[in-house]
Amino acid sequence: MRQPRQTNVKLAVDLGGLHMKNPVTTASGTFAAGHEYSDFVDVSKLGAVTTKGVSLNGWSGNASPRIAETPSGMLNSIGLQNPGVKHLLEHDLPWLREVGATTIVNVSGHSFDEYVDVIEALDESGLVDAYEVNISCPNVDAGGMTIGTDPKSVEQVVGMCRKATKLPMIVKLTPNVTDITEIAKAAVSAGADALSLINTLLGMAIDIERRKPQLARYVGGLSGPAVKPVALRMVWEVHKAVDVPLLGMGGIGTGADAVEFMLAGATSVAVGTANFTNPTATVDVINGIIDYCENHGVGDVNELVGALQ
Amino acid sequence: MSALVNEVARIISNEPIGPRLHLMVLESPTIAAKVTPGQFVHMKVPGAPDHILRRPFSIYSRNANEGSVEILYQEVGTLTRFMPSLKEGDAELIGPVGNTWTGARRYKDGSCTHALLVGGGVGAAPLFMLAEQLKEAGCPTDVVLGAQTKEALVCRARYEALFGCEPSCATDDGTYGRAGFCTSLVEERLSQGCLSDGKPYDYLAVCGPEPLMKIVAGMGAQAGVYTELSMEKRMACGIGACLSCVVDTTMGKKRSCVDGPIFKAEDIVWG
Numbered sequence: 314m315r316q317p318r319q320t321n322v323k324l325a326v327d328l329g330g331l332h333m334k335n336p337v338t339t340a341s342g343t344f345a346a347g348h349e350y351s352d353f354v355d356v357s358k359l360g361a362v363t364t365k366g367v368s369l370n371g372w373s374g375n376a377s378p379r380i381a382e383t384p385s386g387m388l389n390s391i392g393l394q395n396p397g398v399k400h401l402l403e404h405d406l407p408w409l410r411e412v413g414a415t416t417i418v419n420v421s422g423h424s425f426d427e428y429v430d431v432i433e434a435l436d437e438s439g440l441v442d443a444y445e446v447n448i449s450c451p452n453v454d455a456g457g458m459t460i461g462t463d464p465k466s467v468e469q470v471v472g473m474c475r476k477a478t479k480l481p482m483i484v485k486l487t488p489n490v491t492d493i494t495e496i497a498k499a500a501v502s503a504g505a506d507a508l509s510l511i512n513t514l515l516g517m518a519i520d521i522e523r524r525k526p527q528l529a530r531y532v533g534g535l536s537g538p539a540v541k542p543v544a545l546r547m548v549w550e551v552h553k554a555v556d557v558p559l560l561g562m563g564g565i566g567t568g569a570d571a572v573e574f575m576l577a578g579a580t581s582v583a584v585g586t587a588n589f590t591n592p593t594a595t596v597d598v599i600n601g602i603i604d605y606c607e608n609h610g611v612g613d614v615n616e617l618v619g620a621l622q
Numbered sequence: 623m624s625a626l627v628n629e630v631a632r633i634i635s636n637e638p639i640g641p642r643l644h645l646m647v648l649e650s651p652t653i654a655a656k657v658t659p660g661q662f663v664h665m666k667v668p669g670a671p672d673h674i675l676r677r678p679f680s681i682y683s684r685n686a687n688e689g690s691v692e693i694l695y696q697e698v699g700t701l702t703r704f705m706p707s708l709k710e711g712d713a714e715l716i717g718p719v720g721n722t723w724t725g726a727r728r729y730k731d732g733s734c735t736h737a738l739l740v741g742g743g744v745g746a747a748p749l750f751m752l753a754e755q756l757k758e759a760g761c762p763t764d765v766v767l768g769a770q771t772k773e774a775l776v777c778r779a780r781y782e783a784l785f786g787c788e789p790s791c792a793t794d795d796g797t798y799g800r801a802g803f804c805t806s807l808v809e810e811r812l813s814q815g816c817l818s819d820g821k822p823y824d825y826l827a828v829c830g831p832e833p834l835m836k837i838v839a840g841m842g843a844q845a846g847v848y849t850e851l852s853m854e855k856r857m858a859c860g861i862g863a864c865l866s867c868v869v870d871t872t873m874g875k876k877r878s879c880v881d882g883p884i885f886k887a888e889d890i891v892w893g
Contacts, residue, residue, distance in 0.1 A: 345863035349880075352626045352861075365865075373875055377893075380856050380866040382675045382701075387858065394865045394875065537674050589858040590666065590674045592628050592716060 316355045317599040322606040323613035324599070326360070328558050328581050329506030330481035331443040333360035333415060336614055337571065337599045340536075340562050340585025341366055341419035341445060341485070342391065344595075346405035347412075353592040357413035359599070360581055364405060366421035366447050369430045371397030375452060381518045381527035386539030386564075387586060388516050390452045390530040393421050398434045406440035417483065419445045423455040425470045432477040442481070445560075446474050446505075449487035449512035451534045458512070461487045464499035475504030483560060486510040486551075488540075493547050494554035501555045509560035509583065510551060511544045537586040538564040545577050552578020552619055566594055568601015575602075575617040626861060627652045631715045633668075634690060636708050640776040642697040643744065644706050645682075651689030653717040657681050659726075659751035660852055660884045663691065663717035664860030669708060673701045676716065678857050678879070680748035680829075682777075691715075694747040694776070716860055720883045723752040723850060725825050729761040733848070734825035736816040737763040740808055740838050742830020743770070746777035748852050748883075749829050750784075757784055762818045764811060765789035768804025768830070772797035787817075805837050812845045823847050828887075839887035849887035853878045 317335065324335035338361040339347070346364045347356040356362050374394025381388045395401075401418070409416045418441050422428035428446060435441050448467060450457030460466045471484055484500040486493060488511040497508055513534025518527040526532075544563020552559055561579030565571055566587030574582045587594035606614060631650040639645050653663060664676045679693040697703045728734030737756050739749045746767050756763040767789050769775040775798055781789045790807045791799030800807055815822050826842040828835050829852040842849030855867035855878045862880035869878050870891040876882065 343859070343864060349859070349861045349863040353628060365863075374865065374868070377868060378856050379868070380675075380858050380864075382673060385672050385674060387675055389858070389864075389866065391865050394868070586674065586858075589676065589860075589864065591714075592859075592861065 314351070314355050315353060315593040315596040317358050317596055318603060320603045320607065322603055322611065324603070326580050326615060328481065328560060329483060331361070331417070333581055335360045335599050336575065336581040336602065337595055338363045338417060338560070338581060338583045339588065339595060340583040341447065343585040343588045346401070346409060347414060348405070348408060350588065350592060354596045359414065359595050361415040361417045361442065362409055363417040363445055363583060364401065364419055365395055366393045366419045366450065367395050367398050367401045367431060368393065368421045368423070369398055369427050369434070371395055371400070376529035378527065378529055383516070383518055383535065384539060386535050386537035388518055388528060388533035388535055389513070390528045390533030392452045392530070393450055393457070398431050402435065402438055402440065406438065410440050415442050416440065417443045417445050419447050419485070421447045421450065421456060423453070425473055427456070428470055429473050429477045432474055436478050436480065443483060444474070444478060444480060445483040445485050445509055446471065447485050449485050451487065451489060451513055451515045452530065458487045458489060461496060462490050464495055467496055467499040468503040471500050471503035471505055481506045483507040483509050485512055487512045488543060488547055489515050494550055497551045497555050501557050505557060507558045507560060508551060508555065509562065511540070511547050511563045514540055514543065536563070538566065540564050541570065545573055548574055548579050549577040549621070565598060566590065568598050568605055571598050571602050572605045572617060575614065576619070576621045578619040580618050626716055626719065628714055628716050629653055631713045633708055633711050633713060636706065638706060640774050641771065643774060643776050644695055645692060646695065647690050647692045648713060648715065649689060650691050650715050653715055654684040654686050654689045654691050657684050657691065657718035658722040659755055660723040660748055661718040661720045662883065663693070663715040664719055664857065666714040667701055667705060668711035668713050670701060670704055675858055676860055677701060678854065678860055680852070681718070682747035682750055694744050696744045719860055719879055723827055723884055725752055725761070725827055726755040726759050728825055729756060729759050734761065736821050736823045737761050737825040737827070738766065738811055738823045739763065740766045740804065740826070740828040740830070741777065742768045742804060742834040743774065745830030749827060750777065750780065752827060753781060753784055762816050764817050766804050766807045766811060768792045768834070770794045803834070805834065805841070808838055808841055812841055812847065826850070836892050839890065842887055850884050851887050851890070852883045853885055854883060
């Protein structure tokens with residue numbers, strides 16, 4: 314089981330009120346609730362574990378095939394399959410607490426009310442350290458990205474969630490918009506403590522022999538190294554546009570990738586698709602950040618945030 | 623499932639053995655020591671960094687003493703078409719992943735007395751360690767293999783060497799054994815009973831293309847034989863986290879990687 318190495322570099326960051334022991338968490342949906350990866354990494358040593366999107370009563374997700382590999386990337390259309398908030402509360406969150414992990418729960422809903430219901434079901438448990446409100450999943454017909462592309466809906470749902478909790482609330486943004494700063498401002502004005510970006514880019518792949526789409530749902534979310542330049546650009550734009558801290562993600566697989574995001578303005582970063590390539594990617598990224606800091610005389614990772622020259 | 627490892631695995635050999643079919647042997651002592659029949663490894667193929675996803679390969683055989691595992695693979699996509707060019711290098715294997723065929727356990731507890739194994743194409747490989755296990759336990763076991771051509775029946779000789787008699791074979795083009803799909807051989811075996819004593823089978827294990835497994839599962843159900851099959855879906859994480867590889871079952875969606883790959887045939891909801 315891999316652990317971050319010892320260092321004198323100060324790694325702790327504050328993500329909108331969420332204390333993280335280092336800047337690295339997991340991208341929702343790529344890490345389940347951490348248990349599956351616990352043979353490979355010590356999840357308690359991550360800045361946080363961000364759990365798979367959870368809805369009130371669970372969803373069965375989309376038909377198969379659900380994924381397709383593309384050059385330096387992959388498409389997924391899982392469709393937020395999850396067993397519901399009760400299961401998360403009874404099984405996954407107690408385990409995360411027991412092993413000492415910091416927990417961000419990704420909250421999903423088909424309606425504005427469902428987001429609030431999920432938060433209300435969790436809020437008194439003492440097992441959640443922060444929420445990530447998912448208004449950006451491209452793989453569901455209701456909720457998800459359909460909310461996150463319209464500033465008025467964003468303001469409304471984020472405002473409703475804000476009233477439901479005093480815990481740190483991160484709002485996860487979709488890149489599938491004309492101007493992501495407009496959505497970012499709407500989320501912040503409605504009370505988001507931090508923003509995470511980017512969710513996946515809507516994409517498609519076709520099997521030309523069968524003349525059929527590679528995914529049962531035709532389209533899905535593109536992730537992996539292929540999206541990194543887009544994600545980085547959006548983090549940089551949003552950093553200039555709002556005053557809340559950012560959780561950057563999109564193709565991060567090394568410490569160098571993470572440092573790029575931090576220089577562009579991210580306070581913390583999430584490792585997603587890279588977990589599939591390399592099950593120790595999260596810890597490898599932490600160690601890579603440490604390497605960079607030590608080699609560049611950086612005593613505190615916070616010095617990197619937005620330090621683009 | 624016991625703890626998984628991510629093991630750097632040197633490629634010992636990688637040779638063509640049939641049309642678009644190759645055998646790869648990898649040095650992977652931890653996995654070789656732990657793997658049980660039907661389990662697989664999730665391989666990061668070296669030399670192909672643009673292919674970010676690992677690929678699942680069932681273990682064909684292992685040599686625990688030498689610390690090696692063997693996989694049989696078929697060229698089906700861009701990455702498996704690239705793989706034959708690998709003459710050396712270090713793969714990374716997550717494994718051993720998944721559950722195991724229950725035949726040997728059932729023989730021990732008495733619920734299996736006669737076994738029939740059905741392998742279509744490269745599906746013959748994930749059954750071979752089960753065949754070894756059943757043979758060692760002393761369970762009367764018959765084998766049906768199907769392939770497109772004689773040259774593609776690449777596992778036949780190994781089964782023959784194990785049991786000292788030839789498996790029942792069918793080829794689509796009639797170049798070896800029965801002409802046509804191997805399903806007619808399965809039907810025959812189920813109606814005639816075990817080759818050694820004519821007694822009915824009470825354990826049927828099948829691995830191959832889904833349409834074949836569906837038909838054989840139907841035959842097993844009709845004959846009242848407990849039937850297991852090995853499902854393979856496109857996988858991303860390969861360890862149960864991402865929910866890419868789900869299979870529709872009577873208990874809802876199950877992950878083929880860690881809830882399977884071996885499923886009770888009666889639990890599968892066919893698409």
